[in-house]
Amino acid sequence: MSRVYLTRPLPDAVLARAYELFDEVEVREETAPLKIGQMRAALTLYDGVLPTLGDMFSAEVFRDAECPRCKVLANFGVGYNHIDVAAAKVAGVMVTNTPGAVTDATADIAMTLILMSARRAGEGERLVRSGQWAGWHPTQMLGLHVTGKTVGIIGMGRIGQAIAQRCHHGFGMKVMYYNRSEKDLPFDAARADTLHDLAAGADIVVVAVPGGADTHHLIGADLFAAMKPSAHFINIARGDVVDEATLIAALEAGQLAGAGLDVYEHEPKVPDALRSMENVTLLPHLGTAALEVREAMGLMAVENLRAALNGETPPNLIA
Incomplete structure (x- = not known):
């Protein structure tokens, strides 16, 4: 039973692929970044999380997360400075990103x-x-x-x-x-x-x-x-x-x-x-704001989720 959490609305093609691959998919409809309590809850409630820019998975988020249910943060985007990769690794959570697509x-x-x-x-x-x-x-x-x-x-x-x-x-x-x-x-x-x-x-x-x-x-x-x-x-x-x-x-x-x-x-x-x-x-952070680009990013992130939750090395593993 695989349960994943997508922290933002994503293009239809990406959602369709996620629904195809995972048993349970929860899509957060808000566009604002996650709050610290929401991030901590996500680590305990889901097998994988697809976060993005603004979701500040800091060391504080991971501080009490011993052996969390979440095994992977499949970041939507190439930049991952909003994720404390070292803290995630200590907690046993993989981190991936979406290079190339952007x-x-x-x-x-x-x-x-x-x-x-x-x-x-x-x-x-x-x-x-x-x-x-x-x-x-x-x-x-x-x-x-x-x-x-x-x-x-x-x-x-x-x-x-x-x-x-x-x-x-x-x-x-x-x-x-x-x-x-x-x-x-x-x-x-x-x-x-x-x-x-x-x-x-x-x-x-x-x-x-x-x-x-x-x-x-x-x-x-x-x-x-x-x-x-x-x-x-x-x-x-x-x-x-x-x-x-x-x-x-x-x-x-x-x-x-x-x-x-x-x-x-x-x-x-x-x-x-x-x-x-x-x-x-x-400009309002339009760097990757083209439908086919956001689809490619999302599909790459979903593939990282799939691989990690199937015991494979994700194609875009950071740590």
Whole structure:
């Protein structure tokens, strides 16, 4: 008898597969993150749980969970910094994720933000909707021409490389990157020795690192101070990778030309200062928000659940 818990509504194709594979499936209809009591209960009531971003399975959640019924947390998403993997392992709970399925969609959102920020698309759209657009003229809303510029990518994993490919092949951009190790890439790309060097040399800086303790506030005042006043800053990684207060200060001081954000430090709260700036493009965490992508993520997570509950090694086991 297998009993699983899906902590959010999921696409129909994913639900159908879950109902096909497991004896009992409970789908939580709320979209807000689980509370600590709900997470603790889930560990005792279900054989497997499919959580996602915001479900903070911290060490505290696992503290009294000795030999829980739950054997696997099959995370819906590639990022798993909301799960204390070490604490889960001690409790005997496997953790999996959904790599690969999110790569292209997230890279596409990075390109959306690059273009929207550089070409002032959000500002222009608001102008038209306001009814105050007076018509075309030669100096109207001049932005940054992206083609041929230099993109600096922080983090050169799957998503960073997908962004680099789009920038290089689609827009003839020069690629710089900052990464712990050198990457063998199928196009010219210069590895920066420091974040300062990358920021100083790039016209567009894109953050594509995983979340977690190692990258918390990786991006702050020093990087923004090193950027060109004409440069744009893009974040499609995790919100707390950026010290949001320093980003706001840099934008207010004119240290950079604009920013495009899909994630926020205290999501879903977005500071009034960011919402009020015309040169900031704000998206509601749309990185993987395409039906076929969310279906692929869900089916991958369900397969991780199935494998774990059948005594197999899940295909995307983290620990």
